[in-house]
Amino acid sequence: MTHWRVDATELKQLDFGNLGVYVEVAAQMSCVLVSGSGARVSLEDGRAVVLGRGPDTAVADKKCSRHQVKVVACFADQHVVVTQLGPNPSFLEGEKLGRGQSGKLSHGGTIYLVNQEYPFQVYFTPSSDIGASSAAHKGHRDTNKTKGGKNGSQKQAPWSPPKRSIKDFFAKSPVKLSKRPLSSERESPDAKRSRGDEASSDSWNKEAEEEDEKLVEEKLRQLKKLAEKSKSCDNSTQPASSWSSSSSACVKSVWQQIGNLMLYTAAGVRASDKIAGFDIDGCIITTKSGKVFPTAPDDWKILYPEIQPRLASLMKKGYKVVFFTNQMGIARGKLRPEVFKSKVEDILATLQLPVQVFIAAGPGIYRKPTMGMWNHLCEKANDGVPVDNTQSFYVGDAAGRPENWAPGKKKKDFSCSDRLFALNLGLQFHTPEEYFLGWKSAPYSLPQFDPRKLDSTAQLYDPPSASLTSNQTEVIVAVGFPASGKSTFFHAHIIPKGYVYVNRDTLGSWQSCVAACERALKEGRSVAVDNTNPDTESRKRYLDVAKAAGVTCRCFLFSATIEQAKHNNRFREMTPSDSKHMKVNDMIFQSYKKHFVAPALSEGFSEILSIHFVPSFKDSQSERLFRQFTEG
Incomplete structure (x- = not known):
């Protein structure tokens, strides 16, 4: 749904002569x-559709x-905006598009999906009720772009739609529209039949003019109400407790x-002290195909x-509904941001609800279960x-x-990140089945490593x-x-203490x-070897060097588990540090464990x-971050 904002001062400067005609034309198109x-893809006004290889396009x-x-189709100006997403070029007529580039097509124009192959032609046509509608207003004729007007035996004056665009009526338009008028050379047989002799036409025109005036007056009253409501919202001084x-x-x-972080705030979203948070995949939506991804x-x-009715009820109760989702595929290049943006907009259009959406598009502080998305919501x-x-959940x-x-639920949850997200935030948590369907709470398990329980005063080493x-x-x-x-x-x-x-x-x-170890020992200096050294072979190298130099060799076994090490790894990725650490992926952790x-x-260590x-923490903020669950 497109939302327009019109201030009361702007209304005084508007000319509404053809506003009813403009809205009617856009409403009648398909x-x-x-x-x-023979493949056909229908486009709705202003709704993005992604096309490519698949059954829809054959x-x-x-x-x-x-x-x-x-x-994206714009019915008012009868053009389609095409944006290339794929790596190989598409063509609009003979013009090549590069990745991320956009262009426009009018009625009859052709898009070649890839490499000047697989053409799709654009057709704007009136919907089925246009004939009845055209008899209600002066100057309304069928906007069908077939050249029916040139085939008639009688010379006919074709209808020319209003040449003003939406920019003539509103100071700020919700979408960019072309200033080019609709074609005045084409009209349908219905439009031909709507004209009679001159006398009856004059009479019909007078009645249509009176009807147009009534419609314009009604549009004016509606816009004035919208402007007054917008002004009252802008000047609101309600206390925080009543913001909901x-x-x-x-x-x-x-x-x-x-x-x-990608953030979408839909038109109509209101701030509130009560937040109803939801994951998206597996919580709000699932796949039509039945596949996991x-x-x-x-x-x-x-x-x-x-x-949908449950979310609508929450909004009526003063909650702000917010979606939080991890989408690592964007950072990995497997999911185009533009594609996921369109998907989000389509989901909200289906729900017909104003929702704020937070998307963690890569690793770091915003990725659940870490609190980054929630903190940004609260602070900014x-x-x-x-x-x-x-009061939130x-x-x-x-x-x-x-x-x-x-x-019937044979598969285990792929992770615990949503529950841990709520646990980090101190929020009440529900699964979709518990919240939407009223199911009883299901059993669950938390990760073995709990950063909240790590003791900062514990013994550093044993014995x-x-x-x-x-x-x-x-x-x-x-x-x-x-x-x-x-x-x-x-x-x-x-x-x-002087160790190399x-x-x-x-x-x-x-x-x-x-x-390096050999050189230091020849200089009479002790050595500290900071490598993982998981097996006897890797350790024997240094035991042999120590034995050759006639010195002792001790082993320091660091007792952190793989879960704790992964937590430490994520923590240091999210916090600035003077020391640089190499990025550690899961394969390296698993290799050490193996x-x-x-x-x-008995290997030769003296101790x-x-x-x-x-x-230990340099400040309270670092400790708060460390005490969060970072792995689901």
Whole structure:
């Protein structure tokens, strides 16, 4: 739905002579794309449709992307805006489009989906009731673009629609419209039959003029009411507690981009101290195909019929409905932002509700279960209205439920990120089945690692009687997962004591690390080797160097689990730091786990210390972030 905002002062300057005619013309049109093979794609006024390889277009050529172009019809000006999404070029008539470029087609124009192949022709035609409607107004004729007017035996004066665009009536238009008038050379047989002799035509015209005047007066009254309502909203001074029912609504739908965060605020959204939050996939929508992941941009449907009325009821009660979704496919290049934007708009159009939508389009602080999207909502996207978490709640399907958690529900939840998102925020949590269908709570499990329970005052190492450093030259070999705290520990407790720091991240290979160790020992200096060293083979390299130099070798085993190490990894990705860490992906964690062999004294170590991860924080903000669940 398009929303217009008109101020009362602007109404005084408007000319409404043809407004009724303009609206009627747009309402009577329909648009269809027709291919040479007979495939037909209907377009609605102002609604984006994504076309490409698939059954709708009957195109199977793999050079044509499934998301090749986005098309949007403008009925008022009778043109279609085409934006290329796919990697291979599309053509508008003979003009080549590049990725991200747009162009316009009028009635009869042709778009070639890819490489000047698979043509689709644009047809704007009147809907079935145009004949009856044309008899109600002066000058109304069929806007069919077939050349019927040239085939008649009698000379006829074709109808010319109003040449003013919507910009003539409104100071700000919701969409860009061409100033080109509709063609005046074509009219339908219905339009021909609507003309009689001159005398009867004069009489008919007078009656039509009177009818037009009544319609224009009614349009004027409606616009004045809209302007008064808009003005009262803009001047609202209601306290925060009453914003849920009387706050100014967003007048125009807006997309925003903040780093990896995409934010859509639909026209009609109102700020509120009560937030009803929902995930999208598996909560608001599911696939029409029945597959886990959508096969095309339009492979979706509303999950339950109870959803729309329930959301509408929440809004009546003063809640602001907000969707929060992770879409990592955008960062990975598997999902075009424009395609997902159109999908969001189509979902809200189907629901017919004003909703605010937050999209985490990549890794980082905005990705659930981390609180970044919620914090942005509270701090910058709620018109300054403080959010009451005790009255707010969140609904999502990633709830940590096991296999066979309910009859007919054999698959376990793919993660627990939605439940953890609510847990981080301190919000009441529901699954879609619990909230929309009234099902009983299902069993679930939380991750093994809980960052809230990590003790900052715990013992740093075992046995406590051991000494971290030695007065004698030695080699210390670290063993532990990436991101288990090895570097931080060495720089805090070992390097300041004069140990030479050996690290593969900086030296590049284990051979370089071994050589650096040998040089330091020849200089009579102790060495701290900060590598993962999961197996006996990797550790033997340094044991041999120590034995050749006649010094002892100790092992520091860092006890952090894989879950804790992954949490630490995500935390340091989200926080600025003076020390640079290499990005660690899941494959590296799994590789360490696969090859790990617990170190033993029998390998040649003089002592093995167990080093525990005990967090310390430079400020309270860092600690709040660390205490959140970051992995679902």
